[in-house]
Amino acid sequence: MGPLAPHEKIFxxxxxxxxxxxxxxxxxxxxxxxxxxxxxxxxHKGVVKDPxxxxxxxxxxxxxxxxxxxxxxSLHVSLRPYKLVTxxxxxxxxxxxxxxxxxxxxxxxxxHSSCGQCHISRPTSVEGGFLDGHxxxxxxxxxxxxxxxHGARIEKEYFGENKGVSPDVHREKYMKCDKCHTGDEMHGxxxxxxxxxxxxxxxxxxxxxxxxxxxxxxxxxAHRIHKDKASCQVxxxxxxxxxxxxxxxxxKNGLAFYKTKASWLDFKIGINPLKSEKRPEKxxxxxxxxxxxxxxxxxxxxxxxxFDTLPTWKLATPHNIRRKTPQNSSCNACHGNESLFLLExxxxxxxxxxxxxxxxxxxLIPRKQKWQPK
Amino acid sequence: xxxxxMCGLAITFCLVFVPCSPLISQAYEDTQCFKCHTSAKQLIxxxxxxxxxxPAVKSAETEGEG
Numbered sequence: 001m002g003p004l005a006p007h008e009k010i011f012x013x014x015x016x017x018x019x020x021x022x023x024x025x026x027x028x029x030x031x032x033x034x035x036x037x038x039x040x041x042x043x044h045k046g047v048v049k050d051p052x053x054x055x056x057x058x059x060x061x062x063x064x065x066x067x068x069x070x071x072x073x074s075l076h077v078s079l080r081p082y083k084l085v086t087x088x089x090x091x092x093x094x095x096x097x098x099x100x101x102x103x104x105x106x107x108x109x110x111x112h113s114s115c116g117q118c119h120i121s122r123p124t125s126v127e128g129g130f131l132d133g134h135x136x137x138x139x140x141x142x143x144x145x146x147x148x149x150h151g152a153r154i155e156k157e158y159f160g161e162n163k164g165v166s167p168d169v170h171r172e173k174y175m176k177c178d179k180c181h182t183g184d185e186m187h188g189x190x191x192x193x194x195x196x197x198x199x200x201x202x203x204x205x206x207x208x209x210x211x212x213x214x215x216x217x218x219x220x221x222a223h224r225i226h227k228d229k230a231s232c233q234v235x236x237x238x239x240x241x242x243x244x245x246x247x248x249x250x251x252k253n254g255l256a257f258y259k260t261k262a263s264w265l266d267f268k269i270g271i272n273p274l275k276s277e278k279r280p281e282k283x284x285x286x287x288x289x290x291x292x293x294x295x296x297x298x299x300x301x302x303x304x305x306x307f308d309t310l311p312t313w314k315l316a317t318p319h320n321i322r323r324k325t326p327q328n329s330s331c332n333a334c335h336g337n338e339s340l341f342l343l344e345x346x347x348x349x350x351x352x353x354x355x356x357x358x359x360x361x362x363x364l365i366p367r368k369q370k371w372q373p374k
Numbered sequence: 375x376x377x378x379x380m381c382g383l384a385i386t387f388c389l390v391f392v393p394c395s396p397l398i399s400q401a402y403e404d405t406q407c408f409k410c411h412t413s414a415k416q417l418i419x420x421x422x423x424x425x426x427x428x429p430a431v432k433s434a435e436t437e438g439e440g
Contacts, residue, residue: 006421012411017402027407037403040420043406127432134411154440251433260438338387 001122001143004129021063022136030059050124053077053114060115067187071374074188075297076113081195089291091305099300101151106256107248111149118145118186125149126330139178146177152263153241153287157320162265165238168320180207197274199316205232222328231272231284235328239267240318246290249298260290267327270342270358274315286342286358287316293350308353312344336368 017023030051043111045321049263054077061068070131080279084326086108086254090100118140121130131137140146147155170179180203193199206212212223214306245261270286272279289312294324296303327334336342341360344352352359402408410416 006425007417009412010411010421011414011417012408014403014408014412024402026402026405027411028405031407033407035407037404040406040410241439246438249435251435253429253433255430255433255435257433257435259436260440263439324434354392 001126001148003127004122009127009129011130011133013135016134016335049128050114050116050121052116053112056115064115065127070188073190073192074186074195075184075193075199077117077188079109080192083106084194085291085310086304088309089304089306091302093305095307096300096303100296100303102298103248103296103303106250107258110256113149117270123149138146139176139183141255144175152243154319157238157240157318160320162239162241162320165240165320166322167169167263169322176237176271177189184348195274197279197317198276228280229282230269231279231281231317233285233321234269234281234283234320235334236323236325237267237285237318238320238322238325239265240285240287240316240320242266242288243290244288244312245292246295247292248295259294267340268313268342268346269340270313270360271364272315273311273358279315283360285316285318286311286313287318289314311355313347313355313358314323331369333370335366338362338365341365 004199026035027033031047032051033045034043034049055167056068056071073080075081077238083104086100086104090097106169108368111123112125113123117128119131119137120134121128122144131141131144132348141157142147147158156162157165158168158171160171161271182201182203185199185201185203189201190268191200211217212220213283216218217223222235242261243260243263246258247261248258249274250259266288268286269283272281272284273286291304291312293304293307327340342355344359347359348356410420
């Protein structure tokens with residue numbers, strides 16, 4: 001995604017008047033300001049840059065009423081999982097929680113989306129700018145919108161930008177994000193989910209790969225044996241990006257910044273921390289997330305005093321799927337191969353408590369197989 | 375019969391010769407917002423003017439992958 005010059009970000013394509021759905025809505029009806037004032041400085045008084053955030057009712061609700069009804073509960077807008085995991089790790093002290101809330105507002109909660117920041121402009125968290133001269137995009141473009149935010153992990157995995165790692169096989173079939181992640185999933189269905197893996201209409205591999213458990217299907221034995229035991233990614237993902245120790249703060253000019261200590265490529269199978277009816281697998285791929293005991297230390301000490309309540313190795317669905325991977329090349333490429341599993345020795349000493357439920361005890365590592373299916 | 379035919383002709387005439395959207399878009403195109411935001415030249419001048427006075431909005435201290 002190339003950067004936009006400042007004027008390109010706000011250039012409106014005059015073809016917008018031809019848009020049969022939106023072309024008759026005057027600029028000021030959504031954005032405010034004074035449309036008759038020739039002085040741009042005074043004309044912009046009261047202008048709202050994104051009239052769809054935090055409430056899209058006025059700008060979009062009249063026509064897109066159903067989507068708007070669920071909008072506030074869409075995870076891209078509510079960021080509820082962020083809030084829940086931070087609250088869980090946070091100190092119960094009210095003063096500390098208040099400081100933590102300020103820190104979250106300055107940093108974490110800036111990474112949200114909105115109707116406008118998917119269908120009209122690039123998200124504000126990546127410096128915004130109209131996607132195509134303010135023409136409304138029914139399907140948000142993948143690289144200007146989706147991977148503009150989901151960049152360090154998803155984009156690099158999907159496009160094969162991590163050194164030595166192939167692109168996702170679905171990318172090679174020219175599939176874009178919306179092929180799996182539909183508008184309905186993105187817009188939400190009005191339910192408040194705790195995490196994205198709970199979303200009822202979220203994508204599942206078996207939505208397309210329905211036949212993998214059929215008797216006639218290729219590799220049916222391997223698929224049936226591992227059903228509910230290992231997630232699809234355990235066999236089909238490649239090494240993916242892990243991060244650690246994100247610290248947030250403000251510089252001498254009062255501008256918010258973050259620093260992450262390290263990022264590395266790794267592949268670790270662990271115990272599923274979010275086992276559910278929808279995700280019954282015992283083994284899943286885990287990704288180290290950048291949270292740290294001192295993430296919010298700039299604002300307040302011991303903000304995350306309940307750090308050990310949640311793992312720092314989190315359930316992950318890497319987007320670099322291949323049909324054939326080193327670990328699925330034979331049974332014993334995985335069975336008995338300790339290096340693939342998250343063991344106690346792989347976890348930092350000060351994170352062992354947090355990860356005790358996802359670390360694989362050596363007696364749970366599947367044993368080497370004598371028999372191999374053909 | 376003649377009445378029906380006359381109505382049909384009147385409706386057809388309206389549909390073909392009196393399109394309403396150009397009237398609406400004409401009003402819309404006359405606004406200062408539209409005139410300025412569809413002129414690359416004006417936007418370049420204004421954004422340059424803004425850049426001279428507006429302080430940086432992004433910290434240079436950000437490091438690592440987000």
